[in-house]
Amino acid sequence: xxxxxxxxxxxxxxxxxxxxxxxxxxxxxxxxxxxxxxxxxxxxxxxxxxxxxxxxxxxxxxxxxxxxxxxxxxxxxxxxxxxxxxxxxxxxxxxxxxxxxxxxxxxxxxxxxx
Amino acid sequence: xxxxxxxxxxxxxxxxxxxxxxxxxxxxxxxxxxxxxxxxxxxxxxxxxxxxxxxxxxxxxxxxxxxxxxxxxxxxxxxxxxxxxxxxxxxxxxxxxxxxxxxxxxxxxxxxx
Numbered sequence: 001x002x003x004x005x006x007x008x009x010x011x012x013x014x015x016x017x018x019x020x021x022x023x024x025x026x027x028x029x030x031x032x033x034x035x036x037x038x039x040x041x042x043x044x045x046x047x048x049x050x051x052x053x054x055x056x057x058x059x060x061x062x063x064x065x066x067x068x069x070x071x072x073x074x075x076x077x078x079x080x081x082x083x084x085x086x087x088x089x090x091x092x093x094x095x096x097x098x099x100x101x102x103x104x105x106x107x108x109x110x111x112x113x114x
Numbered sequence: 115x116x117x118x119x120x121x122x123x124x125x126x127x128x129x130x131x132x133x134x135x136x137x138x139x140x141x142x143x144x145x146x147x148x149x150x151x152x153x154x155x156x157x158x159x160x161x162x163x164x165x166x167x168x169x170x171x172x173x174x175x176x177x178x179x180x181x182x183x184x185x186x187x188x189x190x191x192x193x194x195x196x197x198x199x200x201x202x203x204x205x206x207x208x209x210x211x212x213x214x215x216x217x218x219x220x221x222x223x224x225x226x227x
Contacts, residue, residue, distance in 0.1 A: 042205050042217030042218055042220050043159070043217050045214045045216075056212075056214065091159065093159075100147050100209050102149070102161055102164050103149075108157050108158065
């Protein structure tokens with residue numbers, strides 16, 4: 001596709017449920033990033049992949065958060081045993097090469113945990 | 115500490131006014147990159163500009179211009195002759211030789227007709 005796509009766009013989960021968020025980066029982009037954006041705030045870094053390798057997961061807030069990119073293209077962010085504080089917009093971005101190149105963002109997945 | 119500060123939380127202007135959005139950053143590194151993104155109500159972050167720390171030349175793109183001053187650690191963004199379609203939240207961001215891009219808190223710009 002022409003841009004980064006994410007699905008679902010909206011997700012409502014009951015506290016304690018597991019959720020999986022999908023990101024399709026721009027074709028050929030080596031780097032992929034996940035960010036969390038709370039209401040009224042800027043995005044905060046969660047994790048970074050270069051191809052299939054997860055090179056940085058320093059931003060993941062707890063061990064309930066897990067991300068993968070097994071074939072170096074599509075990525076999934078999984079949140080286990082969701083909590084209310086996980087409610088946010090989850091943004092995915094990709095860049096052609098290194099992390100310092102321009103990152104292009106998807107529309108985000110808005111997660112609401114009840 | 116590496117951080118980005120956008121002191122203006124909200125700005126409201128009338129169409130055709132010029133408006134400047136401020137961005138001040140902190141970094142210990144000599145090599146870094148600065149960005150501006152626009153986030154319209156639809157929610158998707160739209161890339162506007164990327165600058166590296168070695169290029170202090172100001173840039174103009176249509177009604178948009180950017181003023182990068184290393185001496186004051188600022189990277190301000192000016193919209194000339196603002197339009198209603200410019201209404202959005204604007205984010206300034208910083209990345210250095212790592213993978214963790216830091217965003218400011220954003221400035222919500224409202225342009226009234």
